[in-house]
Structures are given as structure tokens and as C-alpha cells.
Amino acid sequence: MARTLRYSLIAAALYAGSATAMTNDQLQHVLEQRLRGDRTGACVAAAVIEGKQVARARVCADPADDRRIDEHSAFEIGSVSKTMTAALLAQLIEQGKASLDDPLSSWLPSGTNVPDFNGQPILLRHIVTHTSGLPGLPPRMQIRHPDNPYADLDESTVLTSLADVKLNAVPGTHFEYSNFAMMVLSDAVARRYGKDMDSLLRQHLFEPLGMRSAYLDKAPDGVKAAAGHLPNGKTTAAWTIPTNLAGVGGVHATLDDMVRYVQGELGLLDTPLTPALKLTQQPVSQSSGKAMGMNWMLVPHQSPHSLVIHGGGTGGFSSFVGFDPDKQRGVVLLSDTALNSMDGLGKGLGMHLLDPAEPLGSPRKPATPTDALLDGLAGEYVFANGMHISLRHRHSGLTAQVPGQPEFEMGYDSAGDFYPLQLDALLHPQRDAKGRYSFVWTQGGGAFSAERVDSSKSVASLAPNSTQLQAYTGDYSLAPGFVISITSDGHQLYAQATGQPRVVLKAVAADTFKFEVVAAEIDFERKENKVVALTLVQNGVRHHAEKH
The missing domain is CATH 3.40.710.10 (DD-peptidase/beta-lactamase superfamily)
Structure with a gap:
């Protein structure tokens, strides 16, 4: 989080509020911060248009691939x-x-x-x-x-x-x-x-x-x-x-x-x-x-x-x-x-x-998962459509297998996600109601929640009472004009971002809730036992917001 914030501040200092438009070199610098070393190997061509001025740049995750794309x-x-x-x-x-x-x-x-x-x-x-x-x-x-x-x-x-x-x-x-x-x-x-x-x-x-x-x-x-x-x-x-x-x-x-x-x-x-x-x-x-x-x-x-x-x-x-x-x-x-x-x-x-005030993010670099995470994820899962998938801890990594198909190896990156080595998909670990792991599988523009075959879907053991839920309610500013409102009906907690529908939050740990419909979590922060802020965790990026 600190590194992402530092990159954003550097980029903002380069061109935010300047009387002159962004230059090619400045755009190149931003692209390199975000892409160099990224495990996807992607090459990106970019342009920023400011009135009549245009900045252009091209960057690949691996400098050896920089000639892979050009202006033609x-x-x-x-x-x-x-x-x-x-x-x-x-x-x-x-x-x-x-x-x-x-x-x-x-x-x-x-x-x-x-x-x-x-x-x-x-x-x-x-x-x-x-x-x-x-x-x-x-x-x-x-x-x-x-x-x-x-x-x-x-x-x-x-x-x-x-x-x-x-x-x-x-x-x-x-x-x-x-x-x-x-x-x-x-x-x-x-x-x-x-x-x-x-x-x-x-x-x-x-x-x-x-x-x-x-x-x-x-x-x-x-x-x-x-x-x-x-x-x-x-x-x-x-x-x-x-x-x-x-x-x-x-x-x-x-x-x-x-x-x-x-x-x-x-x-x-x-x-x-x-x-x-x-x-x-x-x-x-x-x-x-x-x-x-x-x-x-x-x-x-x-x-x-x-x-x-x-x-x-x-x-x-x-x-x-x-x-x-x-x-x-x-x-x-x-x-x-x-x-x-x-x-x-x-x-x-x-x-x-x-808008340079928005977080830039950082490269997703190959990383090594802990044995505790691998052991926690290993098991049998089922998706809402009835399809089963098995996750196994093999040596120092994770493998996945759908019935009737070969087992395939998963990589792990610095954003905390696993990914198949042979296709464009993502496995985002989550904790279930009892503190055990489940995950969301993202592929082809859809996000699909998986539940353990042997797990209870009840969250009753973690459900806060109405007084505890009320402590989280309030408005939290993520950016100017963009607020997450946390509300409660006495039984359930809800989150609603500016211009978006209200969604249900489910407790997964003390002061931690996950969204029912997207692969994201909210961690509430306390000071002197009062909830004063939250951190939205989504796609490996953490967004901090103070309570109004």
C-alpha cells in the first residue's frame, strides 16, 4: 500500500496541477512504474490527450520485449x-x-x-x-x-x-x-x-x-x-x-x-x-x-x-x-x-x-505463498452452477483440477492472488464464515464464488448483534465525491458506494466483512474501541477511507 501511494504521489507531482501538458517522458515514467516486472508480460501503448497536446509512450513488462509493438x-x-x-x-x-x-x-x-x-x-x-x-x-x-x-x-x-x-x-x-x-x-x-x-x-x-x-x-x-x-x-x-x-x-x-x-x-x-x-x-x-x-x-x-x-x-x-x-x-x-x-x-x-489522485497500482510480480495459505485453500469446492473443483497443495505451490480434466498448476503473485499458468483467470482467496478459506474465480468477465463442499454456509457464529453493527455505520470518503455509506437494519450490514446499488456485507472475522457479490473485503479500523476508518481491499489494492 505504501509503495502504491508513493508511486501515485510521484506521478501526481510530475504533472498534476502543472500549467503544461504531460510529456512523453512523464507518461513513459508512469507506465514503467506500473508495468515493469509485471508477471503478465504485457506490452502497453498509451496516450494522454490534454486539449491540443498529446503524450504517447510504449512500455512492456519485460524490457527485452520493448520492440514487440510500435506505432504501426x-x-x-x-x-x-x-x-x-x-x-x-x-x-x-x-x-x-x-x-x-x-x-x-x-x-x-x-x-x-x-x-x-x-x-x-x-x-x-x-x-x-x-x-x-x-x-x-x-x-x-x-x-x-x-x-x-x-x-x-x-x-x-x-x-x-x-x-x-x-x-x-x-x-x-x-x-x-x-x-x-x-x-x-x-x-x-x-x-x-x-x-x-x-x-x-x-x-x-x-x-x-x-x-x-x-x-x-x-x-x-x-x-x-x-x-x-x-x-x-x-x-x-x-x-x-x-x-x-x-x-x-x-x-x-x-x-x-x-x-x-x-x-x-x-x-x-x-x-x-x-x-x-x-x-x-x-x-x-x-x-x-x-x-x-x-x-x-x-x-x-x-x-x-x-x-x-x-x-x-x-x-x-x-x-x-x-x-x-x-x-x-x-x-x-x-x-x-x-x-x-x-x-x-x-x-x-x-x-x-x-485523475492522478486515483491510485496507480503496482506490478503484479511472482511471489511465494505461505504453506499456511496453501494448506488452508486445499480442499474440494463447488460453484453455484454445480461444477466442482479440487485445490491441492503440491510441493511449494497450488494446483487445481476440474473433474474429467487434467490437473493444472497455479502461480501466485504479489497482489495475493493465484492464477493458472496457461490461461487468463484469477483465484482470489477469501475467508469463509468460520475463518476457513474459500475463493472467487474470475474469468471471461465474470466472478464466480466457490464454497467448500464440506463447509457450512451459515455465518451465525460471527454475526454481530445490532449494537455492534451500529458501530460501523456512517459515511467513509474514498475520494472527493466518492463515498462508501455503511448502513444497518439491525440484523445485517450494507455498503453503498456513490452511484452504485446497496450490497450486503458478511462478517468473516472481527471487524472484517466481505461483499456478497464482488471479490472484495472491508477491514474496519478502531481507535479507543471506536470505528474511525475502513480499508477497502479489492484486486490486491487497498483503499483507505476515514469516517465522517
Whole structure:
């Protein structure tokens, strides 16, 4: 924690509050602090846009790999592509040819069976805010090649999958991130324009913004596709997504392309696209604590302002785009390594570059777990879907095995997490209600809690009484404009961060509680037996907050 704080203060001293924009050397310095020695082996290309000034830098975890990417390297930007699909839709809205209140069914071929909830239809606004109620992936999608999951998908499978969905709530009421919904919209937008998505993006976005190297299907002359990597340094297959579905995550772009994109979003380019791009940034909905524009996530920051962000990831790449329209500051991060299990590039590095007051984080370096931790984790576990997994203490490390599959070795890093050596996933140890270990497994954008097969799920033995719970209640400031409110109903403790829903906290030790829905813990601090502060522990980073 002290090292992370020191790095943040050094970086802040370099450029925060300065009358001049960040320089290439200063950005290089920040990247090196965060990445050098990181066990993922990732290479990152970064840019910070401040008005008309742009700082650029490239850093790899291993200096020997520094030539792995250059200014001509095109990266898979993953889900940041969704914001570009939104820009195409916004142009139609600006022309009076579309509305966010159009039913999705009116954009699809006649006879397409689109689900509704008691007669209440899915509207376009529900698609671009991930509140449609559609699941993450099409029910009829078959993944024959896990390293290239969309390769065998087609438009017909996506559209016919709609008939298999039963909505569980009124569209617009619950946030559930859905690649399925955005594949439907990508195809619908292409149909409405009467052109394939490759032509659409090139003619209506890339060319007007000067994104000369960006593409869907074929790299322009002089542009080379970067090789994607797993977080073990090994290369992995590129993703191929059918052209008209590729608005979900199929765009390739260089760092300079994405700089032009952010400059367009900030209104710094002389382009007729400015009104449409600005439209995508306007609030459309807030559901389940998620404020959304058109595929942009709006993060409260220094109220009443918001940051506009989106991250992306594929099997071998990670990306982050964020900007502060009020301060005319933007950040682009592109990596040739899948970092999805570690929350990608936004948490830590991306947010720190947007606001130096945010913690930078430090490299995840290989570490050695204690025998006590290994012995504590060893055992049989089950996930909510019924899948079992065995953890074993082998020699000085941990192995994991799913029934019917080979046993695989886990590494351990300085953030306190275990990770498979052959894929992008994370095992975050947690303590259960009796002080024994359990864990959360993170993979593919989801977090899955595991419970010991032989453990009791009761927390009664640790449950504080109403008087003890009341001692924790109050507001704790993590950052300006960002507060965690701790409340109690006399039986249960709850946490609610600014702009987010209230979640249940479960006691795991004296003054220590874990979140029910995310891999995080809160450690309360006392002075003269009064609770005076808390520390939020998440993804290996500790955030201290004083009680008001």
C-alpha cells in the first residue's frame, strides 16, 4: 500500500496541477512504474490527450520485449467497438432516421421473434444501455474454438436465438452486460444503412475522423496486426467476428487511430460527426446503479461531472478509453495481452491517468505463498452452477483440477492472488464464515464464488448483534465525491458506494466483512474501541477511507 501511494504521489507531482501538458517522458515514467516486472508480460501503448497536446509512450513488462509493438501496430480493441456502433446509430438519430425509443423489432427482418415482458418491448435505448434483459451470449451460439469463440457464429444464429429468450423483468429496469444484444444491434444498424459494417465504419467514422489505420476485416497497407498474448507471455489466436456482427467488438486500431477517436469525442476535431459523438455521451439511463450513455459508461467524478469510459478485451488483447469532457482530458490504453481477469487496463492505470489522485497500482510480480495459505485453500469446492473443483497443495505451490480434466498448476503473485499458468483467470482467496478459506474465480468477465463442499454456509457464529453493527455505520470518503455509506437494519450490514446499488456485507472475522457479490473485503479500523476508518481491499489494492 505504501509503495502504491508513493508511486501515485510521484506521478501526481510530475504533472498534476502543472500549467503544461504531460510529456512523453512523464507518461513513459508512469507506465514503467506500473508495468515493469509485471508477471503478465504485457506490452502497453498509451496516450494522454490534454486539449491540443498529446503524450504517447510504449512500455512492456519485460524490457527485452520493448520492440514487440510500435506505432504501426493495430490492436484488437474489443468492446470499445460498441461505442463506435453507437456513433453510427447516433448519426441516424441526428438525421431524424432513428430514435432510441424505436422498438428493436422494427429494426429486424419481418418475422423475427423478439421477446417482450408482458407486452412491454425492448427498445433501442435498452440495447445501448445493457438493460434489454437479453443474456450475455446468444443461446444457440456454439463455441467450437474457445480461443476464437465467435468464429463459427452467423447473423441467422443470432437472430433466431431471440426466440429462445424469456425476459425476467421489464426492459430498462436491470443492468446486465450483453454482447448478444449488441450483436443484434450491430446487424440491425448495418441493415438500416444498407451497407456491411466494414464499409459503414470506414465511411462514416474512420475516414471522417482520420483513423487511417483502423479496420474490421483487412489491415490497410503498412499496418500490421499485433500478436495477442495470454497473461503468461504465450501468443494466442486472433479473434474473428462475422462482419455485420463485429460492431460488438471486432475493430482493430493503432494508438494514433484511437487518439483521433478520443479527440473527436472531445470535440477537438473539425468534423461533422461532433453532434453525433456528443449525443452518445449524454445520459440515457441509470439502472442498478449504472449510469449509461449510448454504450459509454458514465462514472461520477467530482460531482456533478462524470467521466466517460469503456474498456475492452478479447482473447489476447485489452483496451481502455476514457475522457473527461469538462477538463478536455482523455486517455487511451492498448495492450497486446489479455488482462480481463484483473479488470483490464481501466482500474488503476487508466483511472490514474485520467485523475492522478486515483491510485496507480503496482506490478503484479511472482511471489511465494505461505504453506499456511496453501494448506488452508486445499480442499474440494463447488460453484453455484454445480461444477466442482479440487485445490491441492503440491510441493511449494497450488494446483487445481476440474473433474474429467487434467490437473493444472497455479502461480501466485504479489497482489495475493493465484492464477493458472496457461490461461487468463484469477483465484482470489477469501475467508469463509468460520475463518476457513474459500475463493472467487474470475474469468471471461465474470466472478464466480466457490464454497467448500464440506463447509457450512451459515455465518451465525460471527454475526454481530445490532449494537455492534451500529458501530460501523456512517459515511467513509474514498475520494472527493466518492463515498462508501455503511448502513444497518439491525440484523445485517450494507455498503453503498456513490452511484452504485446497496450490497450486503458478511462478517468473516472481527471487524472484517466481505461483499456478497464482488471479490472484495472491508477491514474496519478502531481507535479507543471506536470505528474511525475502513480499508477497502479489492484486486490486491487497498483503499483507505476515514469516517465522517
